[in-house]
Amino acid sequence: MSQIAIIDYGMGNLRSVYQALEHVSDDTTTITVTADKQTILDADRIVFPGQGAARDCMRELKNHDLLEIIPQVAKEKPFLGICMGMQVLMERSAENDGINCLGIYRGSVNNFAQVHAQREDQRERLKIPQMGWNQINQCTDHPLWHDIENNTRFYFVHSYYVQPKDSSLCTGMTDYGLDYASAIAQDTIFAIQAHPEKSSDDGLQLLKNFTQWDGA
């Protein structure tokens, strides 16, 4: 028996994540969408999805009394952050005029718009949000990349990107006007900016890899 907890802090629809995990899990795995601390502490694996703005996300985590437990479980067991669930692992986001985040990793979350405005190469205007399928260059090996070819395309929807201070955290890089960290990993934590639950077979493979990953 294995338990996966999807952390639900009231920021939108977690159904896709749930259904995709359900689709790739074996019969002995139970998946729960929950904000309950004890359930999160008891789970074997944690999925931390995210939607909406950084400010609302941090506010709801606080309202659900989850600000301390997330950094704790992230260090104890396999932990998968998705989209906003990756961004809030940083110290600070530029969204909403600046928001302090969980600070598990040193680094910031920046706006594509600012970077693009400074780009010299204006031949192709880049839209914001980045919406669609972009490639992830697997810059380090990781069990979650198992059976996924390098430079496979995943589905992205975002206007802000993560910039960790420690570049060795990057396990995936993507080009959108600049090369940015689209996946980071360290110890039991793996976090990805793309939506594996919407990335067809390769996304499902990543989720399947997560359900089989022991965090090492």
Added chain:
Amino acid sequence: MALAKRIIPCLDVDNGRVVKGVNFVDIRDAGNPVEVAAKYNAAGADEITFLDITASSDNRETIYSVVEEVASQVFIPLTVGGGVRKVEDVRSLLNAGADKVAINTAAVFTPELVKEASQYFGSQCIVVAIDAKQVSAEGEQLKWNIFTHGGRKDAGIDAVEWAIKMAEYGAGELLVTSMDRDGTKIGFNLPLTKAITEAVNIPVIASGGVGNLQHLADGVLKGGADAVLAASIFHFGEYTVAEAKQYMADQGIEVRL
């Protein structure tokens, strides 16, 4: 390496069934949304759009169960439009498993709905569908207006100005359909597509008029679209999504192969 241009098959759904016929060789039930969506996913479609054309308001609920069923088995983005009038409708579709909701006529009559919905659910899931028709006479400077009621009523709103306003109101994406071209198979209205893609900084999906693969490529190369939407050329098996992508790739367009 860059973001891929998307190819989006569009399915009309009436009372929970795919209509207009989908003609895949090896499909058992062409009216079954799940089977059709799964087929398109396997063929490499980047997204799927469902347009709910159910006329009777009594049967509005059927689209929710369609979305639920499809979303539980097909893991690519789903956009759902048709008959969305209130924030509650947006919520119901998102809860059923839609990733994006397209707002069309209601945006014209109550633009505040776009603002409210995008603030509440996030811009990333709000698509504003713009149905435009040319109103300038030959020789005049090109001008398009928004039309409602399936292209019958001129709303008296300039399409490009409307696109800019909708982006300001929080739309995350625009689905631009040329009502002059819809169903004609003579290609997108490229001047319209281009006028809108140049006016806004959010992604634009071109729609209406696709009859061959060059039309799809032109939507991107000449119209500047971020995604192209087509119905009949895929449904009737004239071309597969994979052929369309290969064709576009051969013209130097980034696609997900």
